[in-house]
Amino acid sequence: MSIKIQKNILLLKYTTFKIGGSAKYFCVAENVDEIKEALEFAEKNKLKVFVLGGGSNLLISDRGFDGIVIRITNYELRIAGNKIICGTGVPLAKLVSKSVKNNLTGLEWTVGIPGTVGGAIVNNAGANGSSMSDVVEEVEVLHKGSTALSGLWNQHKLKSKQCKFSYRNSIFKEEKSYIILNAILKLEKGSEKEGKKIISEYLKLRKEKQPLEYPSAGSVFKNPKVDEKYLKDIIKKYPELKNIAKNNIIPAGWLIEQVEGLKGKKIGGAMISEKHCNFIVNIGNAKAEDVIILISLIKQKIRNKFDIQLVEEIEYLGF
Ligand SMILES: Cc1cc2nc3c(=O)[nH]c(=O)nc-3n(C[C@H](O)[C@H](O)[C@H](O)COP(=O)(O)OP(=O)(O)OC[C@H]3O[C@@H](n4cnc5c(N)ncnc54)[C@H](O)[C@@H]3O)c2cc1C
Numbered sequence: 001m002s003i004k005i006q007k008n009i010l011l012l013k014y015t016t017f018k019i020g021g022s023a024k025y026f027c028v029a030e031n032v033d034e035i036k037e038a039l040e041f042a043e044k045n046k047l048k049v050f051v052l053g054g055g056s057n058l059l060i061s062d063r064g065f066d067g068i069v070i071r072i073t074n075y076e077l078r079i080a081g082n083k084i085i086c087g088t089g090v091p092l093a094k095l096v097s098k099s100v101k102n103n104l105t106g107l108e109w110t111v112g113i114p115g116t117v118g119g120a121i122v123n124n125a126g127a128n129g130s131s132m133s134d135v136v137e138e139v140e141v142l143h144k145g146s147t148a149l150s151g152l153w154n155q156h157k158l159k160s161k162q163c164k165f166s167y168r169n170s171i172f173k174e175e176k177s178y179i180i181l182n183a184i185l186k187l188e189k190g191s192e193k194e195g196k197k198i199i200s201e202y203l204k205l206r207k208e209k210q211p212l213e214y215p216s217a218g219s220v221f222k223n224p225k226v227d228e229k230y231l232k233d234i235i236k237k238y239p240e241l242k243n244i245a246k247n248n249i250i251p252a253g254w255l256i257e258q259v260e261g262l263k264g265k266k267i268g269g270a271m272i273s274e275k276h277c278n279f280i281v282n283i284g285n286a287k288a289e290d291v292i293i294l295i296s297l298i299k300q301k302i303r304n305k306f307d308i309q310l311v312e313e314i315e316y317l318g319f
Pocket of ligand 1: 016052053054055057058072112115116117118119122124125126127172178179181210212217315
């Protein structure tokens with residue numbers, strides 16, 4: 001076996017939240033063969049499998065995870081014309097800087113998102129009106145399905161449409177039976193100068209609006225979509241929402257900010273950010289339990305005040 005499988009590895013250092021207990025087993029897989037080796041180990045030992053990217057959209061339980069965590073670090077990246085062929089372990093920061101340097105446009109919005117290509121595809125990550133679904137042409141996956149022809153994991157390719165992308169969602173987030181290996185991203189011809197300009201504007205906006213000085217997992221909740229009548233009624237009460245709600249979508253952060261006592265609310269080491277209320281930040285040794293209490297408090301208060309059920313954008317592991 002060429003991969004090193006470690007036991008009882010603390011997961012908090014692999015997450016941007018800096019929260020979470022230990023994985024029973026942990027390994028780093030740099031390529032498809034190593035991923036397959038890890039899967040064989042899991043199969044032999046009847047272990048649950050969790051694939052980790054940059055750990056930036058995750059809340060991991062204080063008890064940790066009683067299976068094997070495979071951290072994917074396949075960093076290959078190749079440019080062919082206006083396409084980028086890349087491993088899913090490639091950090092978005094590297095992806096966007098390579099694309100801009102090669103005079104390609106379409107990924108500038110990813111700047112400042114601290115994840116990997118794999119995690120971004122799973123979450124259909126997005127910002128500033130764009131998302132991964134705009135650029136993904138094809139992904140190669142291992143799929144654990146009942147129709148697998150050889151072995152348990154079947155390797156094949158999915159076209160963008162088959163990924164069933166929607167707002168912060170995809171087939172990979174819905175059905176946890178895929179491991180994404182690599183992707184082909186289709187971009188447009190652009191200019192390095194213009195790309196750099198857009199990137200620095202987006203970065204400036206992030207610094208202004210997001211509490212980047214604290215560990216977090218980004219936006220905790222998806223922004224809810226409401227119907228026309230609901231929107232009309234709520235705008236009567238909160239006229240400023242007319243300029244904030246776009247396409248019937250109300251920012252979750254705005255909703256949270258309207259409830260007295262939520263902004264800046266602390267439980268243990270976790271706090272609802274004062275700078276951006278859809279962020280829960282770790283202000284010092286926060287436990288997953290602290291975050292969970294804040295999440296349920298927010299959901300309950302928003303339901304009571306607005307009759308809206310918030311849905312998490314972040315994912316849970318080990319609960
Ligand atoms: C400060 C901050 C700002 C953020 N801003 C944004 C933003 O603007 N827009 C946005 O959409 N998100 C944002 N996020 C959230 C997060 O960074 C993105 O969702 C990111 O794409 C997650 O990628 P990751 O590699 O960290 O995934 P992880 O958190 O490691 O994993 C997320 C999910 O993807 C799965 N996964 C990861 N890799 C693979 C793979 N190869 N195969 C199968 N499954 C895989 C995991 O199992 C898990 O289910 C932000 C987060 C932070 C901390």
